[in-house]
Amino acid sequence: MAMTGQNVCQMHGGKAPQNLAKAKERITEQRAAEIVATYGRKIETTATEALLDEVQWTAGHVAWLRERVQEIxxxxxxxxxxxxxxxxxxxxxxxxxxxxxxxxEAAPSIWLKLYQQERAHLVKVCAEAIKAGIEERRIRLAEQQGALVAQAIRAILEDLGLSPEQQARVPDVVPRHLRALAS
Known part of the structure; x- marks a missing residue:
């Protein structure tokens, strides 16, 4: 019967140093593959999405660790x-x-250490997001979407052929409904 991580038994060379070393390498690779399968996998994303995700996950970690420190x-x-x-x-x-x-002995709590490390990581990923201009892009996108909504509302109102009295009410009615959507 073949030895673990090998194709041969101990009677046919399984105890040879080079075979033992190769078997150890195969076992390590197999365990690493198993860990990768459970720890993480490749997903479709963009650099922008990944950076924003990291900011959000890290902010969540900081909040959770802050709660542990506050409990202490x-x-x-x-x-x-x-x-x-x-x-x-x-x-x-x-x-x-x-x-x-x-x-x-006097030493910082592990919860305090983890909290401080995660806070530092949050600052770092936020700085990277700012450096990448992500927030500015999000603002530009929101402005573009707002302009499209305004253009659609103007076109709808024009197509309705409102009376002068109804047109006079538009500046009060439309913003009120848009604010309701935003809240």
């Missing part, structure tokens, strides 16, 4: 000596061996 903050001060849980706590716990036990 809500617990306020813990311990007899008034140590704050965001900067003092368990940093290591080892079971077994001569150096077993729990270590507590």
């Amino acid at each position: 903050e809500a617990g306020e001060v813990s311990g007899a000596d008034g140590e704050h849980p965001l900067v003092w706590g368990k940093t290591r716990e080892k079971r077994g061996g001569e150096d077993f036990g729990t270590t507590e």
